[in-house]
Amino acid sequence: MTTDSERLAELLRQLRKDSGLSTRELAALSFVSQTKIVRIESGKCRPSPADVDVLTRMMEADPDAAASARELATRTTPAYRPVRFSSEVGWRHEQRDLRVIERSSSSIRFFLPAMLTGLLQTPEYALGAVTGALPLAGGAETIVRDKISRQQALNTTTEFVFLLMPAALRLPLLGRAGMATQWQRLIEISHRPNVTIRLVDESERVLEGPMNTFTVYDDRLVTAELFSGMVTLTEQSDITFHRELFNYFLSVSHTEHETRNLIAALYAH
The missing domain is CATH 1.10.260.40 (lambda repressor-like DNA-binding domains)
Structure with missing residues (x-):
């Protein structure tokens, strides 16, 4: 059979x-x-x-x-893929797969409620992300190198929209100097013509709970990140739900100019 x-x-x-x-x-x-x-x-x-x-x-x-x-x-293939406790090989495959999806997409929308994604991270921030209280399996330096290499996607014509909750911006993953470098990096990236970075407005009443990180690739695929792994969603109903959720949070966010000023204020003090 x-x-x-x-x-x-x-x-x-x-x-x-x-x-x-x-x-x-x-x-x-x-x-x-x-x-x-x-x-x-x-x-x-x-x-x-x-x-x-x-x-x-x-x-x-x-x-x-x-x-x-x-x-x-x-x-x-299981929709859920454990990552954090997998081998270095598993992590490298994960980074490779993300690179493939990013290169084949024309528009990518990231919702980041608690932490910056790899495309925005400085090497020091990326290293801090993989060597925290629950360190990742495998060689940290290799994982960081793969994550940073993915940032070449920002040099393409693909449209990137990064929507941050304030907590993602303020997560004290590094010391003051390291965070200041990371915030400056965000401002530099935000000036690219194909990149939009916006911060959800804390003064607005938010009617939905920012439960987890997710990414919408065009209108064909969604990945949702959990503490221990990633879920891939391909059903149209799931894609539509996450796209509408992203648009809702975008509607209660600061403008790009306001976002840059707010980020600049963080490392200016």
């Missing part, structure tokens, strides 16, 4: 052939390694829903076939 994993491998292999792309060409377009694509098509590697989303987009696959592939990926 054919399993869902086998059906998914065969479907992705057939979609690639129909597209006329070789595994090497698809790797170049999708930023998924050729080795991984070959392993996926041979059934030796189970792709995540995010992998399938990126690959079918680059193949320009028929929408119904792409939806079938995503559904199979959802059934064969």
Whole structure:
């Protein structure tokens, strides 16, 4: 009896052939390694829903076939991926997967209730994030290097919107000097033409609880971060909910100019 994993491998292999792309060409377009694509098509590697989303987009696959592939990926790969207590290899795979999703997206919206995301972090802040009270498994320096390398995505035409709760800005992860450098980094990034950084207004009445960090990639994928791992959501109802939640918090946030002034005030005192 054919399993869902086998059906998914065969479907992705057939979609690639129909597209006329070789595994090497698809790797170049999708930023998924050729080795991984070959392993996926041979059934030796189970792709995540995010992998399938990126690959079918680059193949320009028929929408119904792409939806079938995503559904199979959802059934064969757990939506929740433990990260914090996994190995260094697991962490590096996580950073690689995020890099692939970011490079294939035209608009990315980050909701950050408690901590700055890796794309905004200075190396010192990133190191503090992975060597805290509950340190991450694996080599901290390697993880930090991978996180910082992902910041190259900010140099592309992809639109980034970072929406911060005040707690994310004020988390004392470093000493005064280190935090001042991090706040200056935020202001520098905010001046990029494809980047928007806004701070939720503390004086506004907030009608929703900022429960966890989440990221909306275009209108096709959401990742939600927990203390110990990450959840990937591909159902349209989940994507719509998080997009509307993001827009709500955006509606009660400071302007970009006001946000820069508020950040500057933090390291000026």
